Amino acid sequence: MYKGLVCRECKRQYPAKALHVCEFCFGPLEVAYQYDKIKISRQEIEQGPKSIWRYKKLLPVTTDDLVDLSAGFSPLQKANNLAKELGLKSLYIKNDTINPTYSFKDRVVSVALTKAREFGYKTVACASTGNLANSVAAHAAFAGFKAFIFIPQDLEEGKVINSAVYSPTLVGVEGSYDDVNRLCSEIGSEFDWAFVNINIRPYYAEGSKTLGFETAEQLGWRTPDHVVVPVASGSLLTKIHKAFDELCKVGLISKPTTKISGAQAEGCSPVATAFKARSLNIKPVKPNTIAKSLAIGNPADGYYALKAVEKSGGYIESVTDDEIVDAVKLLARTEGIFAETAGGVTIATLKKLVEAKKIKPDEETVAYVTGVGLKTIEAFSHKIDYPKTIKPSVQSFKETIL
Numbered sequence: 001m002y003k004g005l006v007c008r009e010c011k012r013q014y015p016a017k018a019l020h021v022c023e024f025c026f027g028p029l030e031v032a033y034q035y036d037k038i039k040i041s042r043q044e045i046e047q048g049p050k051s052i053w054r055y056k057k058l059l060p061v062t063t064d065d066l067v068d069l070s071a072g073f074s075p076l077q078k079a080n081n082l083a084k085e086l087g088l089k090s091l092y093i094k095n096d097t098i099n100p101t102y103s104f105k106d107r108v109v110s111v112a113l114t115k116a117r118e119f120g121y122k123t124v125a126c127a128s129t130g131n132l133a134n135s136v137a138a139h140a141a142f143a144g145f146k147a148f149i150f151i152p153q154d155l156e157e158g159k160v161i162n163s164a165v166y167s168p169t170l171v172g173v174e175g176s177y178d179d180v181n182r183l184c185s186e187i188g189s190e191f192d193w194a195f196v197n198i199n200i201r202p203y204y205a206e207g208s209k210t211l212g213f214e215t216a217e218q219l220g221w222r223t224p225d226h227v228v229v230p231v232a233s234g235s236l237l238t239k240i241h242k243a244f245d246e247l248c249k250v251g252l253i254s255k256p257t258t259k260i261s262g263a264q265a266e267g268c269s270p271v272a273t274a275f276k277a278r279s280l281n282i283k284p285v286k287p288n289t290i291a292k293s294l295a296i297g298n299p300a301d302g303y304y305a306l307k308a309v310e311k312s313g314g315y316i317e318s319v320t321d322d323e324i325v326d327a328v329k330l331l332a333r334t335e336g337i338f339a340e341t342a343g344g345v346t347i348a349t350l351k352k353l354v355e356a357k358k359i360k361p362d363e364e365t366v367a368y369v370t371g372v373g374l375k376t377i378e379a380f381s382h383k384i385d386y387p388k389t390i391k392p393s394v395q396s397f398k399e400t401i402l
Helices: 042-046 052-058 080-086 105-119 131-143 157-164 177-188 201-206 209-218 235-249 270-276 302-312 321-335 341-355 373-379 394-400
Strands: 002-007 029-033 076-078 091-095 123-127 146-152 169-173 226-230 259-265 316-319 365-369
Touching: 029 201, 042 052, 042 209, 052 105, 052 209, 076 209, 080 091, 080 321, 080 341, 091 209, 105 123, 105 131, 105 201, 123 131, 123 177, 131 146, 131 157, 146 157, 146 177, 157 169, 157 373, 169 177, 201 235, 209 235, 226 235, 226 341, 235 259, 235 302, 259 270, 259 302, 259 341, 270 302, 270 316, 302 316, 316 321, 316 341, 321 341, 321 373, 341 365, 341 373
Parallel strands: 091 365, 123 146, 146 169, 226 259, 226 365, 259 316
Antiparallel strands: 002 029, 076 091
């Protein structure tokens, strides 16, 4: 049961409206819950739908008219082969490549558009590095919303096509994601639209908690020793941290002791840079990385991600583009999962943290892979072994291949 919004800084309370910034201190707003009034059991959840909506009592919606393409309840895959290669005893991959539009963004968009419909909006919009665009376009088509999707004009072709196919109004903007986001903030002030990552952001972000909820449930109602989470805006990491705490508050798990570590690409690593400098001051950067879905140079929740990592005893590390590509191939070769570049950031960071002994061999670890590689094939094409061509004969096969 949620009671509205609260400022993350001054703690002023607001009603449940389409707001995202405190009018007094300009701090970000987030959803507040009455945990003592939430009555929920493991059995009730386990008997619920195999989607994010099995956790509806811990999400900020009141309606039963859900915008639901069955996102969530993705596999928590035991990664024995990768664990052996890295020297870990127990490793899991939370594989969100299998969602309706092939990324974790389907979780947040399902919540955001349900809330938008609850508020009475007819038009939805977003600023996106790709995966959010795909998800908003698909869910808007399903729910009958008019959709405006704003993306950087140099986005990967796979992500452009995966948005355009749903026939939204797709707008390419010259500049980085941060330029797109600034433009959308200006447009949002002039049009009565539900911008999922602006005025609907407090509700939208809550959908990410379901990754944490599922992790605990799939491990038998406990949290792992360590998790590695990709960092773009920083919201996903903070919400996984919040999810573990909430499960404890409503009595579903014991007090979590999970270390939460973040992963960034070196070409856009403002949060990792601040962490290594032991600072909470994040300096915006101009992104330059193949991991475009993480290319947010001025991360809105970076400060809160730093606080969550610090509180949990985790780390934030950055990796090069070459390490990202190698990690995508490593995960594919060992576990049969083709991740996009953001997944490569997670796996490369996992590897680096293990090698630095910041993840101990006996720590049960979960790595979050949040999107499918088919959307970012340009990043891997130069490092793939293309097929050798033979004539249609056994002799040609023997001469060329063997």
